[in-house]
Amino acid sequence: MIEYKNILFCTDFSEDANIAFLHALDLAKKHGAKLHIFHVPHSSYSYMRHVVDEHVPAGSPGGEAFFDEELEKQATKALKEQYEEKLGDFKNYLFVIKSGSPDVEIIRYAKKNGIDVIVMGALGKAEQDRLVHGSTVANVSKYAHCHVIAIRNPAKQFTLPGSMY
Numbered sequence: 372m373i374e375y376k377n378i379l380f381c382t383d384f385s386e387d388a389n390i391a392f393l394h395a396l397d398l399a400k401k402h403g404a405k406l407h408i409f410h411v412p413h414s415s416y417s418y419m420r421h422v423v424d425e426h427v428p429a430g431s432p433g434g435e436a437f438f439d440e441e442l443e444k445q446a447t448k449a450l451k452e453q454y455e456e457k458l459g460d461f462k463n464y465l466f467v468i469k470s471g472s473p474d475v476e477i478i479r480y481a482k483k484n485g486i487d488v489i490v491m492g493a494l495g496k497a498e499q500d501r502l503v504h505g506s507t508v509a510n511v512s513k514y515a516h517c518h519v520i521a522i523r524n525p526a527k528q529f530t531l532p533g534s535m536y
Contacts, residue, residue, distance in 0.1 A: 411477075
């Protein structure tokens with residue numbers, strides 16, 4: 372029997388991510404698992420994907436902070452506003468904010484925290500980034516140590532390029 376103890380739900384607050392949340396929460400309830408609700412805030416430096424957005428403590432000399440305490444507070448507030456009420460009486464969860472490239476941070480967090488399955492929306496908000504670097508879901512699926520479930524929005528019509536089907 373498959374047993375999940377730690378489920379990582381990743382969100383960019385897209386429509387697909389919000390649908391994926393319902394699946395992640397359902398899995399967590401059914402398995403009595405801890406639900407890690409994970410978000411990587413958008414960096415204004417996304418055009419420099421090879422540069423890692425590292426946390427720079429307030430008052431540190433040198434360098435420019437890509438990520439700071441205020442951004443972390445805003446992101447945590449957004450997670451709470453979006454998902455806390457939907458959790459209802461489910462209490463085995465935590466909110467996680469990381470900085471950096473979303474696919475790298477998701478994979479890193481999953482490995483470090485013994486995640487059994489990652490649940491995320493099939494399509495996110497970063498359409499522009501996908502053209503250059505590939506989708507976050509594809510990269511996570513390819514490199515994660517655990518299963519990855521990509522939830523698509525059933526209301527969206529998907530078509531294959533060309534006239535194959």
